[in-house]
Amino acid sequence: MRRQNINRHTLPQRTCVACHQVKPKPELIRLVRLSTGEVIVDIEGKKAGRGAYLCPKLECWEQGLSGNQLEYRLHTTLTPENRERLMEYAKHRLGESASGKNK
């Protein structure tokens, strides 16, 4: 068995645009602005372009998307449609896994 040796000190640190917490990059979700101005979730974190980071927490997405922090950081203007698409992603990806389904 190989031991997973993650050296925290070598991980790049990034700041969530909503809550401004600094975290190791892999713990945050990267958003990237495409050349069209559209903002998408960069799942692999490797897309070229101006990027911003958000915690994997719904509240950070809500805050980041409702205010202009994200737009400011990415030097773009989110269309309502784009905003909605990102929120959908967050709800799908983060809403369910966070607390499970309690129905």
Ligand SMILES: [Zn+2]
């Ligand atoms: Zn955050």
